Amino acid sequence: MPKRTDIQSVLVIGSGPIVIGQAAEFDYSGTQACRVLKSEGLRVILVNSNPATIMTDPEIADATYVEPITPEFVEKIIAKERPDALLPTLGGQTALNTAISLHENGVLDKHGVELIGANVEAIHKGEDRDQFKEVVEEVRKKIGHGESARSYICHSMDDVLKGVEELGGYPVVVRPSFTMGGAGSGFAHDEEELRRIAGTGLTLSPTTEVLLEESILGWKEYELELMRDKHDNVVVVCSIENFDPMGVHTGDSITVAPAMTLTDREYQILRDIGIAVIREVGVDTGGCNIQFAVNPEDGRVIVIEMNPRVSRSSALASKATGFPIAKIAAKLAVGYTLDEIPNDITQETPASFEPTLDYVVVKAPRFAFEKFPSADSTLTTTMKSVGEAMAIGRNFTEAFQKALRSLEKKGSQFTFVGETGDKDELLREAVRPTDGRINTVMQAIRAGATPEEVFEYTKIDPWFVDQLFLIKEIADELAEAPELTADLLAEAKRHGFSDTQIGEIRGLREDVVREVRHALGIRPVYKTVDTCAAEFAARTPYFYSSYDEETEVAPREKAAVIILGSGPNRIGQGIEFDYSCVHASFALSDAGYETVMVNCNPETVSTDYDTSDRLYFEPLTLEDVLEIVHAEQQAGPVAGVVVQLGGQTPLGLSQALKDNGVPIVGTSPEAIHAAEDRGAFGRVLKEAGLPAPKHGTATTFAEAKAIADEIGYPVLVRPSYVLGGRGMEIVYDETRLEAYIAESTEISPSRPVLVDRFLDDAIEIDVDALYDGEELYLGGVMEHIEEAGIHSGDSACALPPITLGGFDIKRLRASTEGIAKGVGVRGLINIQFALAGDILYVLEANPRASRTVPFTSKATAVPLAKAAARISLGATIAELRAEGLLPANGDGGELPLDAPISVKEAVMPWSRFRDIHGRGVDTVLGPEMRSTGEVMGIDSVFGTAYAKSQAGAYGPLPTKGRAFISVANRDKRSMIFPARELVAHGFELMATSGTAEVLKRNGINATVVRKQSEGTGPNGEKTIVQLIHDGEVDLIVNTPYGTGGRLDGYDIRTAAVARSVPCLTTVQALAAAVQGIDALNRGDVSVRSLQEHAEHLTAARD
C-alpha cells in the first residue's frame, strides 16, 4: 500500500538549540525526514529556531520558519500555512512536547491538522511513567517476559518519603516525569540526597511528578531500536550494549553495537519484549527506542523506558548499521510500509529486515567538565556529556581504541608508560563513574588488578574487562619485544593501537613508528558498512578502516576533494562546523568533484552516507587522515584536502598534513600560522596599520604583574593555545592575578600566559568574510549585545549591526581586507573587533569557517561556506558572483535598510550541572565559552527579533508582572532608563536596598526585598531567592559584582535557572529585552519564512 494521498503538506518541528541531551542528531534526523517528504512531492513546512542546522537551509524545506518552537509561535505558523499534517517525532522531546501542547489546547483540531508518526495516546503511553508501567505489565501477561523496576509515583515530598519505605529503603532512583535527557534524575542514598533530588525533580517536571524506583545499579544495560509500520511489520534495527553498567545515563556511557554478551535466547527475549512494547504502546508508523536492564546474576529483564520517537540512540543506530531510521520513519509516517521501502545501501533488498553487522561499533561520550569546575563530575542518570565520537572496527579493541582517540582530548587514549599509582586506590576511584573512568580502570590493571577485582569494583561485564586485559597484554608485548617486528606491529594495529601509542611505549616518535610500519607494508584496509555483513553487494561507499586483508575502496576517475570534519561536538566546536563541511560537500559535488567526507561524530549530517560521494567514519588524527589520503590517492586523483571548515580540529592538522606531502586547498598552513601565532599576527596587524589591545606574555607572576601594571587593570588573562576561551579570565586586581597564575597548572616557558588589556565597555563586533586573494566579500557584521569580555560564543548579537554607522562598516571592511590579505586567506576568515571609544581594536582572527557562518548565511541569504569551498579550489569571488552563488553586487556589509534584523542568542547548559553539594552552578557569563548552542530570532525590527531569540532560547519574555533588579555599581547608571520603561509597561519592580535607593532617587518606585544573606524577615518576609522559588518573580536583572563575594547573586541566578525565570546578567541585555517587551506588548509579532525573507532581500538588492 503506497503513500497516503490525503496529505499534501506537512509541518515538521525541529528540536531547537543544541542542548545537552538534544543535539545535532536531530538535525541529522530532521534533514533526512524533510528531504524524504519533499521528494515525495509534499509541501514541507519546517519550524526550528536553530540556525546552525542543515535542516533550516532554505532548500531543505519549502517554507522554513526560524522561529521559536513554542506553542504560540507554532500556532501562528499553522494558521498561516494550514498544513494537512504535523510530524512531531523527529525533533526530540521539544517537538513532541510542543505537539502535545498544540493537541491539548485544541489548535490542531481547530486547523484540521493531523498528527502523523505517533498519536497522542501512544506518546503518553510511552512517556508517562505510570502508563508505561501498565504497558510493561500487559506485555508480561502476553509473552511472559519483561517487568518494570518496582517503583512508586510521587507528587509531593510526603509521597517521596513514603515511597522509600514502600521500596524497602535506600538507595533509590529518582526520575522526574516529562523531562528531556533525564534532566533532574539521580540516585539518592539517604534522606538528604532524596530531599534535594526529588525536590528539584518535582520542580522540573511539567506535571510535578517524580518516580522512585528500586535500584538496579550495576546491572547490564541494553537498548533496542525498533521500527513498526501500519501493517504491524516490526524490525529491530540495532541492539546496543552499554559498557558502563546501569547507573550512568546511556548518553554518558560508552556503548557498543551490536550487543556483545547476550546469547541468542536472551537476545530474542529482549526482541520479543521490544516488539510487544511497541505494539502495546501503539507506535504504528515510526520508530522507538527501548532500554532494558538485565541482571547479570540470573538474566532478570527490566524494561526501563521507551522513547516513541527518533532519538540520539536512533541516530547512533543509523550510523552504526547503515539503516537510516529517520528517513524510513518519515516514509512510514506518510503511509509506506517497510517492505515497500528499498534498502538504500544494497538497493535491491527491502527495509523490512534487520541489519546484521560484521564489525563492532563503539561510541564514547565527550564531556566539558573543565568548563564547569564547580560541577560534580560524577556520572549519573542525568546526561552531562556535550558530544560523542563513534568508531568502527573489525573487533571491539580496534573500535574501542579508535573511539577513545576520536574524542580528541588529552589523556583520552590509553597510556602504558609512567607510574600507575596504587592499585587499591585506583580501584576505589574506579567505583565512581566519571569522565575518564576507563583510563583509571586501565591504570588499575597496569597496577596489578585482577579481572575479578575490576568486575567487583566497576561491574563492567567480564568479557569487556578481558578486552581491556587483552589491550594491556599487547602493550606489554610491545614494551618487551626486542624489536618491532611486522607480526607484533600488525597485531597491535589489529587491536587499535595508534602510532602515537606505540611510539610512546617504544620511546619512538609517532612518525618514526609510521615509517617503520609503512616499510613493513602494514596499512589499514577500508571495509564497507553495508547493513548485511556482505551478504549483498553494497552500493554506498560508507567506509571504516581496519587492519585486515582486503580493501573495498573502488578506483574512481573524477578528482576527489577530501573534507575533514570537526569530530565530536564540544563547547566551542559544534554543529556550526558540521554545517560548513556539509555545505562544502554539496558545493564541490555541484562543481564536479568527487567529495570525500572524514568525520567521527555520529550525530551529524556530515556522517550521513547520503551527504558526500564517499564517507570515511574515522578519527580525525594525523595518522588516520594520512591513511585515508593514501587510500584515496591509490583510488584516483585527489585535488586536495579542505581543512578550514571543520573548526580547530582539522586546522590543527594542516601543517603536519602538508609536511607529509598532502595537498591542502584554500588558506595555506603558513597563512593559518600567521593568524594563530601572536607574534606573526602582530606583524600582520602592524603592516596593515591596525591597533590591537596592549598585551604581553608572561611565565611568572612577576612578569604578569609588570605587564598588568603597564597596561592597566582590568586585564584579560589566558593560557596560550586554548580553544573556546578555556581558562580565560578577566582580572580586576593584583590579588586575583597572583591567584590566577598560581592556579594555572599549564604555564611553562613554552606555554606562557597571555595578558591583554581588557576593553571594559567596548562594543564587540564579529565579522565573517570571504577573500580570494583579490577581492573581499564581507559576509556579515555582527554587533554583540553584551559588552566585550563575554565570549563571542556566549554573547547575543545582531546582524545587521544595530548601532554601527556607515563609517564604522567602512573601517571594518578596510581592516578585514587588510588582515585577510596580510594573512593570505583563501576562503573564509572570522575577525573579532572591539570598538572602544573611537578606536577599532582587532581582538583576534580565525582563518577558517567560524561558529557564526551558518547564522550569517541565513541572515543574509548567502551560502558563505559553499562559496568558501569553491574559493579554496580556485574559484574567484567575481566568478561566484557571475555564477549566482554570491549576489551579483553588494555584500553582507551593505544590506538594504529594510533588511530583516537577525539576533543570535546563546543557550547555556546551567540546569544540567550541580556541584558536589547538589547546588546549581553559577550562571554568569565570562570570557570562557560555555554555551552549547544557539537560536536565531529574525524580524523586521530589533526588538521583536530579540524577543523571538529569547523565546527560542529560554522561553518567552514576560510582558507584565514583577521584575527584580539588582545590579553592580558600575551598571547603576545604565539601568535607570530601561527600568523606567519596564514600569511604563506595567511591571512592578522589586530591588535590593542599594539598587532600590538609586531607582527611588530617579523617581522610580521599587519594593525593597530581602537579600538571601539577610534571611527571612521578622514577619516572615521572604528573601528574593524564596520569592523566585515560589514563582513570584517574572523577570530578573542581576549583574555580577566583579569577582568574589557574589553569594547573593549566585543564589538568585541558580534559583532563576531552577524556576526557568528569564535572568538578564548584563545591562545591555536588559536594554534589548525592554525593546523586546515593547514589541510584544504592541502585539505585532508575526512569523515569516526564510524563503520570504530571502525573496524580500533579493528584491531589495537588485
Next chain:
Amino acid sequence: MTTSTRGAAKTPAVLVLEDGRIFRGRAYGAVGETFGEAVFSTGMTGYQETLTDPSYHRQVVVMTAPHVGNTGVNDEDPESKRIWVSGYVVRDPARVPSNWRSRRSLDEELAAQGVVGISGIDTRALTRHLRERGAMRVGIFSGDAVQDDGALLARVQEAPQMKGADLSAEVATTEPYVVPAIGEKKFTVAAVDLGIKGMTPHRMAERGIEVHVLPATATVDDVYAVNPDGVFFSNGPGDPATADHPVSVMQGVLERGTPLFGICFGNQILGRALGFGTYKLKYGHRGINQPVQDRTTGKVEVTAHNHGFAVDAPLDKVSETPFGRAEVSHVCLNDNVVEGLRLLDRPAFSVQYHPEAAAGPHDAAYLFDRFVKLMEGQRA
C-alpha cells in the same frame, strides 16, 4: 615478564578454497584438518545453536560476526547432541566467556568434539569471495596438517561436493523416540527426522503435541504406525535432489490427506513431491535477519534461514499438481526465493526457513499454530 596467555593460541592454521584462494590465521578449537562446503552465516547471536544444527553437516561455517564465543557454552541451547559443522571460521574468538549460564568456553567445546577451526582471518573478504563465486569446497589445516599450498589445494579439490550429497541418514536418529506434549496432550505427530533440530519438537510439544520422531528411513507404514494427527518433515543437510525416499513417503502422506507440515529440507521434499524441481543457490541463505513475506496476509516476518538449496516453483500463479492446486505461500523479499508452499485442496504446507527459531527471531512461530489448526480442522 608478561602475564600474557596469548601465546597458546598462536598455532598457525590455513584455510584453502577449492578455487585456490588461501587465508592464513591461527588454529581454533581442535588442531588438525577438515573439509567441507564453505558457507557463511550472518547471525550475530546463536553460535551454539548453529554449531549443533544437523543441517550444517559437512559444511565449514564462516561466521560474519567477528566476535564468537563471548557467552561461552551452556547445556540448554544446543539443537542436537553434538556439533555438526565440519569446520568453523571466526575472526575474533572470545578468550573469556561471560554469561550466567555458561559452563565452559567454546574453544574447549570445539576441541573436545574434535572440530577443527581457524581464527584471525579476514572473514569479510572470505564472505565476499563466497558471495561472488558461490559456496565451494574448503579445507582447514593446522598443526602437523599444514603442508605446502599446492598439496593442500589438491586435497581440497578431492573432497566430495555438496551437490548430489545424500546426508540425512548420517545425521538423523536411528531409533524412534517420543517428545511428550507439554501440558495436556492434544495431538500426535509423526516427525520424519532428516536432521531435526531440538527446538522443533519442543515448539510442537508447547502446543500440546506428542511428537514421535522417526528415523529418516521411516516408511509410510512406520509413519502411520503411530496414529498421527499430522505428519512433519524436518530440516536436514544435503541435496534435496537425492532425497527420493522421503519424497515417496511424503507422497504417501499426501495421498491419505493427513495434515502435513515441512520445514527447510521438508519444504524441498514437498516441492519435489508436488513435482517441482529444486536447485542450488549460489551461496544460500544463512542468518537470522531474512525478510519473508507471507503472501496470504502480506505481512513480513524476520526469519532464521539455513538453506543452500531452494524449490523452483512459479511465484505468479497457482500450480496444478498431482495433489491438487498448490501455491507459493512465502517468498524471501531479498531475492524472491520460494520460502513456503501451500496446497489449496489438501491440508499440507511447508516453509523453507526456520519458524522454530533457534537461533533467531520468533516472528514465524504462528506456523506451528497453523499446523495445529490444520489438525483441528481435520478432526472436526
